[in-house]
Amino acid sequence: MTFQIDIFLQPGEVYFGDRDTRIRTLLGSCVAVTWWHPGKKVGGMCHYLLPQRAKSNLRDLKNLDGRYAEEAFLLAMHYIHATGTLPADYQVKMFGGGQVLITETGKVQAVGERNIEFAKKWLADHGFRVSSEHLAGNGHRHIVFDVATGDVWVRFSPQH
Incomplete structure (x- = not known):
């Protein structure tokens, strides 16, 4: 199949498209979430780095920052509402949250784990x-x- 639109999603980006779209990304401790509406054949993906930022204005759509899960999800909700659909209509899939960040002392940072926990709770809520x-x-x-x-499709490359 050839795609008219082939998007490589960078960290902090959110993209929604139609049946002519393929969205790709590369993840470490970041998390990507996909939303797909089987009836309308529309869907999107976000690629975020951290769960939340300390201070943000979540009501101002133009200032939302997709690097943070909470804000990336609000951007996704904007697209979902624009199609006249409901959250329950979507198939949602989650990927990433790997342990790839190690401090100078050799301790693994739990960024991926925090990203996963936040997303599961927010999406369910x-x-x-x-x-x-x-x-x-x-x-x-x-x-x-x-x-x-x-x-x-997921290709997992284990780190030794």
Whole structure:
């Protein structure tokens, strides 16, 4: 299949498209969430780095920062509401949150774990059900999301 729109999602980006779209990204401790509406064949993905920032104006859509889960999810909700659909109509999948950040003392930072916990709670609190996940572990993930079918492919590269 050829895609008219092939997006490589950078950290902090959120993108929604239609059946002609494929969205790809690369994850370490970051998390990507995909949303797919099987009836309308629309969907999107976010790639965030941290759960929340200390101070932000969550009511001002133009100042939301997709590097933070809470704000990336609000941007996604904007797209979902614009299509006239409901959170429960979407198939949601989560990826990433690997342990790849090690401090100078050799201690593993729990950024990935915090990213996962925050997302699961926020999504559940807002009416989304996660249908599939590939989370945590020690390594990187390459993610490819086909909006036409809702399929998501994961290539996991373990870190030794």
